[in-house]
Amino acid sequence: MVFWSVLCLISHTLSRVSNVCSTPRSTVATLSTPQTSGLSPFPAACTLPLSVCILPLHKLATTLWINAINIGIGIAILSFQNQGTDTTLVFSSLGIPYLTISVLLNVLLTLMIIIRIVLYDRKLRAAPRSPVAVGISGLFKAASTMLIESCALFAVSSLVVVGSLVEAADHSRGAVATVDFSFPILAEIQVRAFPRPQYPGQLSDVTDTGDCSTTHHSTSRQRERVDERSYHYWTHQFVQR
Amino acid sequence: MPEASSAQFSTVPLPTPSSIHAHFDIRFIEGLLISLFFRCMAALLNFAHRREEGIKWWLVFYTLAMFSFVTVYTGMNLYIQSISFIDNRQDVPAYSPRASGPLNYQHNFRQTSLGLIPNTMFNLNNWLADGFLVGSLFDFAHTLPGV
Numbered sequence: 001m002v003f004w005s006v007l008c009l010i011s012h013t014l015s016r017v018s019n020v021c022s023t024p025r026s027t028v029a030t031l032s033t034p035q036t037s038g039l040s041p042f043p044a045a046c047t048l049p050l051s052v053c054i055l056p057l058h059k060l061a062t063t064l065w066i067n068a069i070n071i072g073i074g075i076a077i078l079s080f081q082n083q084g085t086d087t088t089l090v091f092s093s094l095g096i097p098y099l100t101i102s103v104l105l106n107v108l109l110t111l112m113i114i115i116r117i118v119l120y121d122r123k124l125r126a127a128p129r130s131p132v133a134v135g136i137s138g139l140f141k142a143a144s145t146m147l148i149e150s151c152a153l154f155a156v157s158s159l160v161v162v163g164s165l166v167e168a169a170d171h172s173r174g175a176v177a178t179v180d181f182s183f184p185i186l187a188e189i190q191v192r193a194f195p196r197p198q199y200p201g202q203l204s205d206v207t208d209t210g211d212c213s214t215t216h217h218s219t220s221r222q223r224e225r226v227d228e229r230s231y232h233y234w235t236h237q238f239v240q241r
Numbered sequence: 242m243p244e245a246s247s248a249q250f251s252t253v254p255l256p257t258p259s260s261i262h263a264h265f266d267i268r269f270i271e272g273l274l275i276s277l278f279f280r281c282m283a284a285l286l287n288f289a290h291r292r293e294e295g296i297k298w299w300l301v302f303y304t305l306a307m308f309s310f311v312t313v314y315t316g317m318n319l320y321i322q323s324i325s326f327i328d329n330r331q332d333v334p335a336y337s338p339r340a341s342g343p344l345n346y347q348h349n350f351r352q353t354s355l356g357l358i359p360n361t362m363f364n365l366n367n368w369l370a371d372g373f374l375v376g377s378l379f380d381f382a383h384t385l386p387g388v
Contacts (some may be wrong), residue, residue, distance in 0.1 A: 063375050074364040081360060087351050102367060107243055108289055109374045150374065178278065179278045184318045187363050190370045191277075191307050 053104075063112075066105045073098040091179070092165050099165075103158045110151040114143045157186045273316050278308045307369050314362035321347065365376065 054145045073094055080090045164178035284302050310341035350356050 030253060060379065067368075067371055067375050071368055073366065078357070078361055079363060081351060082357060084352050086348070087356070102371060105371055106374060109378050112378055116381060180322065183363070184315055185270055185364055186313050187314050188274050190366050191274060191311050 060112075063105065063109055066101060066108070068097065070101050070105060073101070092168055096162055096165050099158045099162050103155050106154050107151050110146055113150075114146055117142060150194045153189050154186075157182065161186050202236075270320065271312075273337070274308070278304065303369065303373065307366060310362045310366040314359050316357065317359045317362075321359070364383065 055065060078093050078096060079088055080094070081087055161179065161182050164182060168179050281304055282301065285304065286296060288296070325346045329346040330343050342352070
């Protein structure tokens, strides 16, 4: 399934690339007559993210595939710009799937982390002698913080840029101006992922400071305490921010 | 109305005031970014809080790289906006089908370093940000096994 999805993506991207390359240079460089280029951004904008959705989105390895596809499209954009293709045309044909897949990746990663927090919370609550210190409100606060910080800001600003790029394919003045000033804002919002001041350590870091030497040889009680400490480490980190 | 907008676009250059408003927004967010960067670096390099695990230098350099990329991108983009929308806003095209104005001026240097470096910085910054989120997810999955 993954193989066929990736194959479909690669063939589609190659067809788009060949389409851009085969466009005559004179019509590509013409800003006032964009209709003659015969390129529409909508097929690439729709089919590439939809092709990514075929992948098994609940698996961790899928995020690596999507990230690799995103990097490939970015390299293609830089390559076409270096070859002298019209920047507006390149961004409207390849930039839209690039940003859409990036938004998809961010939303997917955020949901994966939130689902793991919720599952871990349920697991701890079901355990005997469960130390429920954070509670539902703390969990909700952690999830909403993650949604806003990791997903919402970037998604909203990216959708503004994507909408402007779709309009800019027709070279309307307002859309081109919107792309001009919204791209730098998007670039600065991307660094919302600055490493957090209290970056969470590995489980081995947690076990080394306590009485549990390793995860593999610990008893069930020790493993439970490690789980509790790991849970507090993550949840308090998000709640206190 | 693509024909009408194209005709209007080919004869009338983009107005300068919208570009200036955009500059104010970008500088405001850049100020937020600089303050966030210094707070983050102060926390990452704080020996008192990191006595047990030590300073994670890869995080420091990762943050520094992301900040450098986005600062170079913003600086060069502001410069491009300035020279195209203010200094050369009535740039005349080399041949008739091309549109006049700042976009024509930007189109001329798209293959030079002035046109390529900002987009490269944007892509590198995007890859670093996405890569950090992917790494966080794998780190998270490792920290909470069995979920």
